[in-house]
Structures are given as structure tokens and as C-alpha cells.
Amino acid sequence: MMKKWHIMLVLSLFLSLMTGGLASAHVTVLPKETTQGSYEKFAVRVPTEKDVPTVKVEVKFPLDAVSISRFEPKPGWSYELTKDDNGKITGVIWTATGEGLGPTEFGEFYMQGKVADNATAIQWKAYQTYKDGSVVEWVGAEGSDKPASVTKVNAKPAGAATDSHGHTAPAANAGKADSAAAPSASGEPAAGAPAASGAPLYLSIAALILGALSFVVSLSRRKR
Structure with missing residues (x-):
């Protein structure tokens, strides 16, 4: 008969993978990488992880690394800005005007x-x-239970110049610039596409583990 520890091993692996997937569902700011001196559109992604709705989200800005000045209105939410004594924006608070983000929503x-x-x-402290x-x-170090989201900032390409609007021009003979960092026809910077969700990967892994578990259980029954 198939030993019980084989089944327990498969179950433990399955639970470990599923728990890891849930733990990664924290407040994040996208994109995960950008470039020095560039204008960027950032997306604050907020999942609800409790049985009650999320009704308020606050994000604080590290002024030595980024200067945020524009906010896109979001239906069902209002926002207010926090500022320092010099009037510089130091953070934003979004507050739900309706039900907020439900238990299965982000x-x-x-x-x-x-x-x-x-x-x-x-x-980004959230x-x-x-x-x-x-x-x-969400203010902890990387690897902690509640880590702050971090956007990596890459150095400007060698020889690149920045115009009066903060747009970085590509250096001579440089390769094609990332379209997410290039300005649009209206003169405004194009928005970078948020990173793809890891949900399909977790579902695939879960399906694989469930298949293996079914196979082990089937063998166990045949040998009884």
C-alpha cells in the first residue's frame, strides 16, 4: 500500500505553493522598473485580502526619489493630497465614496x-x-510579511539628455527606446504597461499539483 507520507508530501507541497501565491497578493506599485529623469505613470494595485471591503488607501512618496504631481480620478473614490510646509505633495489618500473594494476584488x-x-x-509606503x-x-523590508513596494530605477543611457519638460532624449546610435518611456504625440509621456499578473502561473501550478495528488490517491487505492 502506498505510504501515507507520500500523500502528505504532495499535500504539503500544494499548500505551500498556494500559501505563497496568497502572500504575494499585497499592495504594489507598477511598473517595477523605470529610468532616472523620466516622467512615469504609476499604478497602485490594491487587492482586498479580508472578508470586509477596503475603504481607504494611503501612499506616501519618497521625495528624494520621485515627484508626483497628477492623479487620475477613479469612479467611486475621492482623493486628498498631503503636503509639506513648502506645498510639495508628499502623499495621497484615496477614500471610497461607495462600498469600496470587496473581498474578491482589487x-x-x-x-x-x-x-x-x-x-x-x-x-512606496502604503x-x-x-x-x-x-x-x-505595507512598509516593511523586502521579504517581510508586509513589504513596501519598490520600483527599481535604472540609470539614464550614456549620453542621453533631458529636455526642459523632463523627457529623456535617446543618445546617438542608441537602440530603440522603450515605448513606455517615450512621449506621446500630444507631448505627454506615454504610460507604461503594468506588469502581467502571476495568477495564471499559480493556477497552472495548482492544477499540476492536484493532478499529481489524484494520481497518488489512485495508486494507493489500487494497492489496498
């Missing part, structure tokens, strides 16, 4: 700004408030 909040010329990374009053602080 939302994206868009904002635009300029990446600092000498930035190497942008660490605070997620639920309808029951609980607050989840």
Missing part, C-alpha cells in the same frame, strides 16, 4: 510624476484601511 489607482535624476529605487477599521501597513 483596484488600481493611477498617478503621474517625474523620477529624480539620481534615484536608484523608489520605496496603508490599507478596511471597513472594520483595521489598517494594514
Whole structure:
């Protein structure tokens, strides 16, 4: 008869993979990479991980790495800005005017700004408030239970120049620039496409593990 520890091993692997997938569903800011001195459109992706709705989201900006100045209106939500004594925007608070983001939902909040010329990374501290009053602080280091989202900032291409609007011009003989960083025909920077979700990968892995589990159980029954 098939040993019980074989079945337990498959179950443990399955649970480990599923738990890892859930743990990664935290507040993130996309894109995950950008370029020094560029204008960028950022998407704050917020999943609800409790049985009650998310009703407020606050994000604080590291002023030494990025300067956020524009916000896209989101139906069902209002926003207010926090500023320092000099009037510089230091953060934004989105508050639901309706039911918020339900237990099986997620939302994206868009904002635009300029990446600092000498930035190497942008660490976004986010605070997620639920309808029951609980607050989840996404401010930890990478690898922690509640990590802050980090956008890697790449150096400008060698010889690249920045115009008066903050647009980075490609260096001579440089390769084709990333279309996400190029300005649009209206003179405004094009928005970078958010990174693809990892959900299909997790579903594929789960299907594979379930198939293996069924096979093990089938063998166990045949040998009884």
C-alpha cells in the first residue's frame, strides 16, 4: 500500500505553493522598473485580502526619489493630497465614496510624476484601511510579511539628455527606446504597461499539483 507520507508530501507541497501565491497578493506599485529623469505613470494595485471591503488607501512618496504631481480620478473614490510646509505633495489618500473594494476584488489607482535624476529605487509606503477599521501597513523590508513596494530605477543611457519638460532624449546610435518611456504625440509621456499578473502561473501550478495528488490517491487505492 502506498505510504501515507507520500500523500502528505504532495499535500504539503500544494499548500505551500498556494500559501505563497496568497502572500504575494499585497499592495504594489507598477511598473517595477523605470529610468532616472523620466516622467512615469504609476499604478497602485490594491487587492482586498479580508472578508470586509477596503475603504481607504494611503501612499506616501519618497521625495528624494520621485515627484508626483497628477492623479487620475477613479469612479467611486475621492482623493486628498498631503503636503509639506513648502506645498510639495508628499502623499495621497484615496477614500471610497461607495462600498469600496470587496473581498474578491482589487483596484488600481493611477498617478503621474517625474523620477529624480539620481534615484536608484523608489520605496512606496502604503496603508490599507478596511471597513472594520483595521489598517494594514505595507512598509516593511523586502521579504517581510508586509513589504513596501519598490520600483527599481535604472540609470539614464550614456549620453542621453533631458529636455526642459523632463523627457529623456535617446543618445546617438542608441537602440530603440522603450515605448513606455517615450512621449506621446500630444507631448505627454506615454504610460507604461503594468506588469502581467502571476495568477495564471499559480493556477497552472495548482492544477499540476492536484493532478499529481489524484494520481497518488489512485495508486494507493489500487494497492489496498
